[in-house]
Amino acid sequence: MLLIGVNRSPYTRRVAITLKLYGVPYEQRDLSGFGNRVEVRVANPLGRIPALALESGETLIDSGAIVDHLDETYGGEKPLTPRTGADRRAVLKVAAMMMGACDKGLQAAYERNHHPPEKVHQPWIDDCMAQMKQAVAAIEATIDPTAPHLLLGRLTQADITAFIAERLARVGLGVDTEAEIPKLRALTRRLAEESAFRSTEP
Ligand SMILES: N[C@@H](CCC(=O)N[C@@H](CS)C(=O)NCC(=O)O)C(=O)O
Known part of the structure; x- marks a missing residue:
């Protein structure tokens, strides 16, 4: 799993903290939305960080959608956002x-x-x-x-x-x-x- 983005982005850090709390191993590519426009836009056509590239080849974008996926996959009985x-x-x-x-x-x-x-x-x-x-x-x-x-x-x-x-x-x-x-x-x-x-x- 590859997290694309720098942790000085609050949105990226939100995802990084969530991955750590769930104990999910990941690598991180420290790209910034403005400093690395070309590379970021390859990962996310919208040109924003974070993006999360999954082992399946799928790439998720937007911190809210990413943490929703992490809750669903790794959240077990007590996800960081309750299910209902x-x-x-x-x-x-x-x-x-x-x-x-x-x-x-x-x-x-x-x-x-x-x-x-x-x-x-x-x-x-x-x-x-x-x-x-x-x-x-x-x-x-x-x-x-x-x-x-x-x-x-x-x-x-x-x-x-x-x-x-x-x-x-x-x-x-x-x-x-x-x-x-x-x-x-x-x-x-x-x-x-x-x-x-x-x-x-x-
Ligand atoms: N709603 C998005 C916001 C992401 C966002 O705005 N990221 C900023 C970095 S802090 C960015 O990549 N900005 C570059 C741009 O908007 O062109 C999320 O939650 O992930």
């Missing part, structure tokens, strides 16, 4: 909020990094950042600081997506997460000690 019901909805809702926060954060970064300075529209950046911050703040408000995980009393895809969104906000976008979302920051500090998270640090 209220528990599934709760995990998917947090994951959607956190992945959406990443999308908005990256739109802000792209506005700054992919336009000439005179064409950068600051109000758009501010609006994207506001949406990102509101999304993570909404999850922050639900956190019980005495609980080790966000939901269900165990590690789920909610925690993984929260981890990568908080890191993107703090490291990639300079948000003071310690001050703005302290409970989420405490959670990500704890998770960062765990092997699947530590070993995928870019």
Whole structure:
């Protein structure tokens, strides 16, 4: 199995952490969506990372679809996203909020990094950042600081997506997460000690 993408991409890292948590052996090709356009587009015509090339020859794209496949194949009785019901909805809702926060954060970064300075529209950046911050703040408000995980009393895809969104906000976008979302920051500090998270640090 070959994971295509660099772990500084929050979407790629989400997949890398999931593979590690399921104990699935894989190789990784460190390609970036912008730095390695040609190679990435060979793997994924959309030109985005991550892509996951399976032993069968099939290549999966989009982190959500990839982790869904990993849950189905390796998740057993307790997949990182529950298979049905209220528990599934709760995990998917947090994951959607956190992945959406990443999308908005990256739109802000792209506005700054992919336009000439005179064409950068600051109000758009501010609006994207506001949406990102509101999304993570909404999850922050639900956190019980005495609980080790966000939901269900165990590690789920909610925690993984929260981890990568908080890191993107703090490291990639300079948000003071310690001050703005302290409970989420405490959670990500704890998770960062765990092997699947530590070993995928870019
Ligand atoms: N919804 C996708 C988003 C993937 C994505 O946007 N990846 C970025 C890297 S962080 C990328 O490859 N961007 C290059 C581009 O959009 O051209 C997922 O969850 O995998």
